[in-house]
Amino acid sequence: MIKIQNLTKIYHSDHGDFLALDHVNLDIKKGDIYGVIGLSGAGKSTLVRCINLLEKPTAGNILIDGEDITLMNGPELRKTRQSLGMIFQDFNLLMQKNVFQNIKFPLEIAGFDSKAADARVQELLKLVGLEDKANSYPAKLSGGQKQRVAIARALANQPKVLLCDEATSALDPVTTLSILELLKSINIRLGVTIIIITHEMKVVEAICNRVAVIESAKIVKDGLTADLINHFEGE
Ligand SMILES: Nc1ncnc2c1ncn2[C@@H]1O[C@H](COP(=O)(O)OP(=O)(O)O)[C@@H](O)[C@H]1O
Numbered sequence: 001m002i003k004i005q006n007l008t009k010i011y012h013s014d015h016g017d018f019l020a021l022d023h024v025n026l027d028i029k030k031g032d033i034y035g036v037i038g039l040s041g042a043g044k045s046t047l048v049r050c051i052n053l054l055e056k057p058t059a060g061n062i063l064i065d066g067e068d069i070t071l072m073n074g075p076e077l078r079k080t081r082q083s084l085g086m087i088f089q090d091f092n093l094l095m096q097k098n099v100f101q102n103i104k105f106p107l108e109i110a111g112f113d114s115k116a117a118d119a120r121v122q123e124l125l126k127l128v129g130l131e132d133k134a135n136s137y138p139a140k141l142s143g144g145q146k147q148r149v150a151i152a153r154a155l156a157n158q159p160k161v162l163l164c165d166e167a168t169s170a171l172d173p174v175t176t177l178s179i180l181e182l183l184k185s186i187n188i189r190l191g192v193t194i195i196i197i198t199h200e201m202k203v204v205e206a207i208c209n210r211v212a213v214i215e216s217a218k219i220v221k222d223g224l225t226a227d228l229i230n231h232f233e234g235e
Pocket residue numbers: 011012013018020038039040041042043044045046047
């Protein structure tokens with residue numbers, strides 16, 4: 001469903017050029033929970049920002065269901081962005097809006113009728129287990145609850161793909177597991193393909209069926225999670 005071919009990103013700055021992604025190739029199938037693991041600075045966030053078109057690749061192609069999104073612009077690009085949900089390490093919630101309003105926000109932007117949007121928000125609150133927090137403000141929520149709001153918001157427009165950039169890195173181990181379980185159930189129940197960016201092998205082990213290892217801008221290994229774990233244990 002997502003084919004990344006020779007994706008290359010060079011950042012240009014006053015200090016010179018920096019190669020952040022070097023001919024990256026990935027093949028992510030529909031229904032995968034696909035892990036990308038690597039140390040800080042390896043190029044993981046650059047990769048997700050290229051996939052959701054927040055960053056323009058220097059070279060290479062990103063095919064989603066056969067269509068090259070690097071060639072898109074205007075309305076086509078906006079529509080493709082809506083089919084990609086995204087969550088982050090620091091949640092990126094709107095602090096002046098309550099939980100309900102945070103989740104409703106992308107529906108308003110997409111032009112939903114207000115009543116239909118309200119009904120959709122109720123469904124999403126139920127999905128992430130926060131029906132009782134609809135009127136709370138983000139400042140009053142735990143990290144795990146904030147990430148649940150972010151997940152509900154990311155799913156509002158029924159994306160085909162959910163991109164998670166270090167989504168559990170700010171959470172304690174128990175909360176991490178509960179968020180990973182929620183992501184797994186979303187993958188199974190809604191059929192959403194999930195890309196998990198992380199620096200933690202335990203996150204990959206917990207939910208990813210496939211994984212790629214990124215090191216200094218390059219994919220150095222990829223395959224089934226079980227095979228990769230055996231590989232690391234053999235080292
Ligand atoms: N906008 C930018 N301009 C210049 N260099 C950048 C920019 N964004 C990231 N980098 C550099 O690219 C490398 C990869 O960054 P990033 O993709 O954020 O890695 P990761 O998410 O794996 O920690 C880092 O060395 C970082 O300093």
